[in-house]
Amino acid sequence: MKKTQATILIIDDQEEILIASKLLLKKQFETILTCSDPKKIPQLFIEQEINVVLMDMNYRTGYEDGKEGIFWLKEINRIQPSVKIILMTSFGHVETAVEGLKLGAVDYLLKPWNNEKLVDLIKDAVKQERKSKQTTKQPKKDLFLGESIAVQKIYKIANKIALTDATVLILGENGTGKTVLAKDIHLKSKRKDDIFVHVDLGSLNENLFESELFGYTKGAFTDAKNDTIGRFESANNGTIFLDEIGNLPLHLQAKLLQVIQNKEITRLGESKPRKIDVRIITATNSNLEEDVKKGAFREDLFYRINTISLNMPNLSARKEDIIPLIHYFIDIFSNKYDLDIPYIDDELLNQLEHYEWNGNIREVQNRIERAVILAENNQITLDNLGFDTLIPLKKEETIRTLSDIEKQKIVERLHFHQWNISKTAEDLGISRAALYRKMEKYTISNTAS
Structure with missing residues (x-):
């Protein structure tokens, strides 16, 4: 047979x-x-x-x-x-x-x-x-990390952190890519073959914090019908990512501090601690230092989770990433919905690059998903993106061509590096030959400004 x-x-x-x-x-x-x-x-x-x-x-x-x-x-x-x-x-x-x-x-x-x-x-x-x-096309799985200098500096530090078990605190507004950074640290760590557990503390009911994080025994409370493991036990040997750590109630902050110090957890309704081996990464969009001053967050816990802190910038501070990010999500959602990759013209991309993006990467993701689904004649339009006839831009922002923007960036970095071609090319992430070609294209010389 x-x-x-x-x-x-x-x-x-x-x-x-x-x-x-x-x-x-x-x-x-x-x-x-x-x-x-x-x-x-x-x-x-x-x-x-x-x-x-x-x-x-x-x-x-x-x-x-x-x-x-x-x-x-x-x-x-x-x-x-x-x-x-x-x-x-x-x-x-x-x-x-x-x-x-x-x-x-x-x-x-x-x-x-x-x-x-x-x-x-x-x-x-x-x-x-x-x-x-x-x-069905399989969705693209690569994480979008970013090409801007600001973000590359963060990921350079993250690569070093990943090789250790140091606790990491990721700061930044909602939608700036904190979860992606946490996953990248896990995937580059010695724990990469074990589980990554993401816990959104901002979405948990306060009454469920302890049972969700540490588990519970049968009979510990009215609906506890079976012994149940918590998120920390399920993450054993892997990484646990505690998102929105600022939402953790004070009494559980003390318990989390014990987990970090003693590497053990105690289930709700149980007295005997259980040993665990978990790497802890936390994130927040709030100012924990201010919370410490107000007494809303424990100072000793703040220093325990803050061995290394990384601050993810807003999308408006990393404009070089906007257009690559748009193309990334176009690919993602075209694959997800088994659609042809739609066209988006340079004029519209230019407008999108100068849009404020108050919702950061999450707003790009949502608008592009909508646009890919609604695109007609295989082309993305303002209407598909959920805008009216004009995209609201930053105050005093003017629309320039992509070539103007690229030329200004090259001149700016050449001046910064005192016209050192090798350093400027490395800064821009291109080869020396490519930089020379662009300087010739834009007629940039040592006397240009």
Whole structure:
């Protein structure tokens, strides 16, 4: 019998399940991988091209609520959106499996399973995965870091920080790219093959802070029906990113300080601490130094999370990134919605470069997504972007051609470096030859201004 050319990953903490399912499926499919520890999932996806995942929803004795399965379902969808996931569960936990279907799983299977049904489900999932690859472009996954001098300086520091386990505080207004910077530090660290857990403290109900971060035991409060791990435990061996750290209540600031100092957490309703190994990155759009003076943020915690601080500039302070960012999001959303890449003319780009962008990168993202979807005749217009007939510009801002802007930038950096061609080319991020060509194009000489 000819085997189906596909790689199937089976994830379950019970060795007998892994053995039995592998023996059954290796007769039908070319490659069968097994995994008993879900924390190895990110590395497996780096090493292998996986088509279908057969995944249990619970991984430790006594934890039967399926939350771990839901968590890893989301992670797999984030890592490789094209993969098809089949969930395994017991009869009493079908509701959680149904929740998994809503989040993207293609089906679920009750334990103990019928062998024939299991094989049929996986064969069908393989067909779905192949069909989706044929009809849908895969989204671009590279992070947009930025080309401006201001941002490159930040990422140069971040590259050094990434190699350590130092705590990092990222500052900046909403939408400036703090999450992207945190992910980049994680991906360049020794923990890159482990999990990155993003916790938005600004969106959590204050009553849920402690249980969400540190977990809880059965009976710790009215609705605590099972022992549940918190975000810190789920990030063990990886990185936890605490976004909007300024929203953390004072009583939990003391608890977070203990976590950093002692490298252990205590679940709600439990007295015995649990050891953890987590790299902590935090971010905020508020002034923590002012909060410390007001007594709203602990001074000792501020210095603990602030071993290194990085301040992400507003988009208006890194104008060189605006046009590359626009093209980046055009590519992203054209791929996401399986649309042809629309054209955007230089005149409109020039206007967009001089727009204020008070919402920073997030506003660019939202406007470009809208424009890609609404573009007619494969061209982006002001109306597609959600503007009226004219884009509101910064006060006293005038529209110049892109050539004028480039020429002014080159002259400015030449003067700054006292006409040292090598230093100016390095500053501009181009070769010496390219700089000479541009100087000739714009008739720039040592007497030019």
